[in-house]
Amino acid sequence: MEQSEKIAQLNDALRKTLMGGRTVLTRGVASLEDTVRADVLVAVQRFDDFNEGDDPYGEHDFGAVTVEQQRCFWKIDYYDNDLKYASEDAADPTKTTRVLTIMLASEY
Numbered sequence: 001m002e003q004s005e006k007i008a009q010l011n012d013a014l015r016k017t018l019m020g021g022r023t024v025l026t027r028g029v030a031s032l033e034d035t036v037r038a039d040v041l042v043a044v045q046r047f048d049d050f051n052e053g054d055d056p057y058g059e060h061d062f063g064a065v066t067v068e069q070q071r072c073f074w075k076i077d078y079y080d081n082d083l084k085y086a087s088e089d090a091a092d093p094t095k096t097t098r099v100l101t102i103m104l105a106s107e108y
Helices: 003-017 034-046
Strands: 022-025 062-067 070-079 097-104
Touching: 003 034, 003 070, 003 097, 034 062, 034 070, 034 097
Parallel strands: 022 097
Antiparallel strands: 062 070, 070 097
């Protein structure tokens, strides 16, 4: 299996289950009404519109969703286990803490 495929599998697992890493909501997303915030999370979990323009390396690490007129971006970053530096190998879950950040497009 190619490294980018392994990374995509790990990223998909985090995004779909919100397990296997950390999830961060920006202040804007956190301040949405509970039902809208929940719908944003579900939209991120169900996202599958990966294309070369947004996913040039095939890692499934970025996407955009719109929920009730709120445009949101999500991004997965790879850190070492102390969350201080970039991971030395994003395909190795023992060396990587994945962080899924969900933000309003206006916060980007």
